Amino acid sequence: xxxxxxxxxxxxxxxxxxxxxxxxxxxxxxxxxxxxxxxxxxxxxxxxxxxxxxxxxxxxxxxxxxxxxxxxxxxxxxxxxxxxxxxxxxxxxxxxxxxxxxxxxxxxxxxxxxxxxxxxxxxxxxxxxxxxxxxxxxxxxxxxxxxxxxxxxxxxxxxxxxxxxxxxxxxxxxxxxxxxxxxxxxxxxxxxxxxxxxxxxxxxxxxxxxxxxxxxxxxxxxxxxxxxxxxxxxxxxxxxxxxxxxxxxxxxxxxxxxxxxxxxxxxxxxxxxxxxxxxxxxxxxxxxxxxxxxxxxxxxxxxxxxxxxxxxxxxxxxxxxxxxxxxxxxxxxxxxxxxxxxxxxxxxxxxxxxxxxxxxxxxxxxxxxxxxxxxxxxxxxxxxxxxxxxxxxxxxxxxxxxxxxxxxxxxxxxxxxxxxxxxxxxxxxxxxxxxxxxxxxxxxxxxxxxxxxxxxxxxxxxxxxxxxxxxxxxxxxxxxxxxxxxxxxxxxxxxxxxxxxxxxxxxxxxxxxxxxxxxxxxxxxxxxxxxxxxxxxxxxxxxxxxxxxxxxxxxxx
Amino acid sequence: xxxxxxxxxxxxxxxxxxxxxxxxxxxxxxxxxxxxxxxxxxxxxxxxxxxxxxxxxxxxxxxxxxxxxxxxxxxxxxxxxxxxxxxxxxxxxxxxxxxxxxxxxxxxxxxxxxxxxxxxxxxxxxxxxxxxxxxxxxxxxxxxxxxxxxxxxxxxxxxxxxxxxxxxxxxxxxxxxxxxxxxxxxxxxxxxxxxxxxxxxxxxxxxxxxxxxxxxxxxxxxxxxxxxxxxxxxxxxxxxxxxxxxxxxxxxxxxxxxxxxxxxxxxxxxxxxxxxxxxxxxxxxxxxxxxxxxxxxxxxxxxxxxxxxxxxxxxxxxxxxxxxxxxxxxxxxxxxxxxxxxxxxxxxxxxxxxxxxxxxxxxxxxxxxxxxxxxxxxxxxxxxxxxxxxxxxxxxxxxxxxxxxxxxxxxxxxxxxxx
Numbered sequence: 001x002x003x004x005x006x007x008x009x010x011x012x013x014x015x016x017x018x019x020x021x022x023x024x025x026x027x028x029x030x031x032x033x034x035x036x037x038x039x040x041x042x043x044x045x046x047x048x049x050x051x052x053x054x055x056x057x058x059x060x061x062x063x064x065x066x067x068x069x070x071x072x073x074x075x076x077x078x079x080x081x082x083x084x085x086x087x088x089x090x091x092x093x094x095x096x097x098x099x100x101x102x103x104x105x106x107x108x109x110x111x112x113x114x115x116x117x118x119x120x121x122x123x124x125x126x127x128x129x130x131x132x133x134x135x136x137x138x139x140x141x142x143x144x145x146x147x148x149x150x151x152x153x154x155x156x157x158x159x160x161x162x163x164x165x166x167x168x169x170x171x172x173x174x175x176x177x178x179x180x181x182x183x184x185x186x187x188x189x190x191x192x193x194x195x196x197x198x199x200x201x202x203x204x205x206x207x208x209x210x211x212x213x214x215x216x217x218x219x220x221x222x223x224x225x226x227x228x229x230x231x232x233x234x235x236x237x238x239x240x241x242x243x244x245x246x247x248x249x250x251x252x253x254x255x256x257x258x259x260x261x262x263x264x265x266x267x268x269x270x271x272x273x274x275x276x277x278x279x280x281x282x283x284x285x286x287x288x289x290x291x292x293x294x295x296x297x298x299x300x301x302x303x304x305x306x307x308x309x310x311x312x313x314x315x316x317x318x319x320x321x322x323x324x325x326x327x328x329x330x331x332x333x334x335x336x337x338x339x340x341x342x343x344x345x346x347x348x349x350x351x352x353x354x355x356x357x358x359x360x361x362x363x364x365x366x367x368x369x370x371x372x373x374x375x376x377x378x379x380x381x382x383x384x385x386x387x388x389x390x391x392x393x394x395x396x397x398x399x400x401x402x403x404x405x406x407x408x409x410x411x412x413x414x415x416x417x418x419x420x421x422x423x424x425x426x427x428x429x430x431x432x433x434x435x436x437x438x439x440x441x442x443x444x445x446x447x448x449x450x451x452x453x454x455x456x457x458x459x460x461x462x463x464x465x466x467x468x469x470x471x472x473x474x475x476x477x478x479x480x481x482x483x484x485x486x487x488x489x490x491x492x493x494x495x496x497x498x499x500x501x502x503x504x505x506x507x508x509x510x511x512x513x514x515x516x517x518x519x520x521x522x523x524x525x526x527x528x529x530x531x532x533x534x535x536x537x538x539x540x541x542x543x544x545x546x547x548x549x550x551x552x553x554x555x556x557x
Numbered sequence: 558x559x560x561x562x563x564x565x566x567x568x569x570x571x572x573x574x575x576x577x578x579x580x581x582x583x584x585x586x587x588x589x590x591x592x593x594x595x596x597x598x599x600x601x602x603x604x605x606x607x608x609x610x611x612x613x614x615x616x617x618x619x620x621x622x623x624x625x626x627x628x629x630x631x632x633x634x635x636x637x638x639x640x641x642x643x644x645x646x647x648x649x650x651x652x653x654x655x656x657x658x659x660x661x662x663x664x665x666x667x668x669x670x671x672x673x674x675x676x677x678x679x680x681x682x683x684x685x686x687x688x689x690x691x692x693x694x695x696x697x698x699x700x701x702x703x704x705x706x707x708x709x710x711x712x713x714x715x716x717x718x719x720x721x722x723x724x725x726x727x728x729x730x731x732x733x734x735x736x737x738x739x740x741x742x743x744x745x746x747x748x749x750x751x752x753x754x755x756x757x758x759x760x761x762x763x764x765x766x767x768x769x770x771x772x773x774x775x776x777x778x779x780x781x782x783x784x785x786x787x788x789x790x791x792x793x794x795x796x797x798x799x800x801x802x803x804x805x806x807x808x809x810x811x812x813x814x815x816x817x818x819x820x821x822x823x824x825x826x827x828x829x830x831x832x833x834x835x836x837x838x839x840x841x842x843x844x845x846x847x848x849x850x851x852x853x854x855x856x857x858x859x860x861x862x863x864x865x866x867x868x869x870x871x872x873x874x875x876x877x878x879x880x881x882x883x884x885x886x887x888x889x890x891x892x893x894x895x896x897x898x899x900x901x902x903x904x905x906x907x908x909x910x911x912x913x914x915x916x917x918x919x920x921x922x923x924x925x926x927x928x929x930x931x932x933x934x935x936x937x938x939x940x941x942x943x944x945x946x947x948x949x950x951x952x953x954x955x956x957x958x959x960x961x962x963x964x965x966x967x968x969x970x971x972x973x974x975x976x
Contacts, residue, residue, distance in 0.1 A: 079610065079635075080610070081610075121632060121637055121638070122632075122637045122638060122641075123637070124635075124636075124637050125637045125639075125642075128598055129598070161792060162790075162792060163792050164792070164793075164797060166800070167800055210796055210797065210798075211797070212780075212798060424642070426642065427594060427595070427642060428593075428594050428595070428598075430593075430594075433590065433593070435602065436602070528609065528610075529610050533606075533607060533609075533610060534598050534599060534601070534606075534610075535597075535598060535601075535602070536601075536602075537601030537602045537603065537605035537606050537607075538607065539605060539606075539607055539608075540607075541607035541609065542607040542608050542609065544607070544609065545609060546609050546610050
């Protein structure tokens, strides 16, 4: 009894000492909802819960962008691909690599703290597409991240000290995590990677204070669960049915709904898993507190092509209707009603798509060509876009004022033939043989287009496709980076390249913009690597060295 | 057609365990798909890659199969090791792919044993590879475990400590101990705490693990709190919970038994069952198995006259003071009392209750390679008297483990009938 009493008193004292200083610097739930309206901080992945990556700042603009120069640089001391999304709060910038989490002084770029992430040396075996990490979430004085070996970690934002660490699952069975977590309605939400390793995908909610797992929603139903009727093989294909959830979802606080995309069903051999294979290649609307599914929409039923539907779900209002928009790997641009999941529009956003002619707006299903039928039947096919997608993970920007989407797209096809997969834990479970079909000219295009019609406004072709995120600003500018190291700015109206600066290593990071003491800055991570570098074997990159840095730019007078 | 042949061959390969290839094309096809399955996503399609973030395999010398095997099986720099996944045939196929420069420079298939097939690591090497801190065996031991384990200024003492040290010596390694102390929270039981310590990898092994049905199976799907230990980080509060994992145990090295302790002057009979204590004033440790057995298997008269006290070190001290004359207690509790009180009037009868628990060493299920080293060592140490010597050194009355290794679930029926 005495022991208990003493403990209780101690706990109360500890709680007290934490609460007082925090109220000054907390990123409360309300702060997160307001993110995007205060230019001095970046508190949510994608610059606002709606992930538009559009900023109302215009101090850097068409008139002065030519005078954009580096303000400071910070070495990430790492040679992998750098995809981190920089977060900003209270004078500090928070960035990640697969191997460390860092807080930097916003004014100088000097390191405030660095906390190493340790994971077993075999872990990279289960990372198909790059040893990467996409950044942190901030909430109430803590910094949250995921690790390659599928742990979720909370650090003290002031010191970097580990507060808790929870294992999600055993990486040896092909599971990994690269996602930046999302805080929604006070719950820390993450998704799993591993779609090429025969996993069963899921999205999870954690208590940000304790690391306790609150819920796990599998993206592939077990027999008897809703959706299981779309797995008609009658066997246990669902156990290795894929449906990873490796990119951060968005959140509508008013509807209190989280939107999260899921990846391909596995193996790729669709003939072996007859049925639509819910909820792979789908967009899910979830209750953040329970993980319960409010609605779902599947983009590619019985997908044979690795058409992940994980890409970012950007919020917009179109004709007074709240929607989410996604540039899907499969070449179509989906616009769905945020409340009901109803399909509003689905134009093509790239030039060459041959697996389907269109998306039927009444049924919501693709009108497929014989390419899809043949692929399922095990015949060799040449399909467009390739498994890399019309657009891969690199997030697009949406300017709501001009109703324009800016996205880095691929011009790549694929030769493909389904074969019998062999399951071995932690080893690729493709069930297909494939090779790339490269075009004669440019393999990538930065495209500006109308989301509803897909109508192209302009494009900027590039020999080696861009895999960096895009940022749009009211300064009339669009920022992105290319694989050979240029950080670039385009005229948002005309597509003319108005500025670029070579950062010394290729860019696959995510640009952000922010303000400090009344001055506007732009930040991006460089560091070549990840999926294109690994899978393409593009030897033109031989002269682009690895090595990541955080680059921050501002206009010089 | 070629693909079909390859598939049939592949099936044969599985059946006979040795590569039998009909023609070069089929071999190459198989080599290519093996390369794609394991290596292409880092080394590039057809081994073409920019060479900036991994090695350019086209440059690997054609006469160095052995170096290739070593790097691939054991890993090198940023490249993970593949030895635990690849089949021996697959290594030969990968070598074929590299040596033929992805088929551009044909060469005969080389399945010669020029490279010894990847040797399985010896049990000791496998066990070593699983240790939490390379080069050290880390054990969790109870800080106040009486004659079983207790902390000293340097190292420790007690039977479980000695056993841990002996097992570390089997691996030819020093022992490091995490001394833990039970939180004695309502929901936590000692067994759950041991599961939590292992799952959080506070240590590699926990000696002193009693084998009974539920201790081996009941917990791993849940979560549990960690007890305190000497180097526990401050930020891991009491509310912190760990996902439990299945555990594995060694063969037992000792047996925990219950015996009758009496005041020297008082025992005037030979005891063969609990009821034989009738006529003596009996002490009962409340809520313990020994206490329940005393009440259930003793006579009614004994029970009526018994003194019931809280369990713990004070219990035998009360007996020393004359509160009662005899009691059934765990032998270890008696040993500890004797150790604490050199001058004691208490004695332990030779009688042992048939119900007892074998004691083994627990570890995570996925680290059970250690068992392959520890099981034979334990058998040997029982056989050659090492464990008896360690017990003597610890002032612990040793009993060898007895079959069945794992005590079945205890029902009231067993408690009444097992005399």
